[in-house]
Amino acid sequence: MHKKQIKKAIKELERDINTSFLYQLPQIELRLQSITSMTMAKRMYWSRLKCLKLNVKIAKIYTKYNHPKKVGIW
Numbered sequence: 001m002h003k004k005q006i007k008k009a010i011k012e013l014e015r016d017i018n019t020s021f022l023y024q025l026p027q028i029e030l031r032l033q034s035i036t037s038m039t040m041a042k043r044m045y046w047s048r049l050k051c052l053k054l055n056v057k058i059a060k061i062y063t064k065y066n067h068p069k070k071v072g073i074w
Helices: 005-017 022-040 045-064
Strands: none
Touching: 005 022, 005 045, 022 045
């Protein structure tokens, strides 16, 4: 993926996180993980930081609903 495509994918993920239901989060997490690894490969440090912030946002949603899944930053 090119850098513009990665940035677009991050924006789509952010929108999906804000509008998703709890059962959709594991799938979104997998997409976020793959995009995060791509940002590191392309040396897109600000985008990497944005991905980590989205990961924290997902963790907050899990804790809000007392979900038993342990969430960590990879």
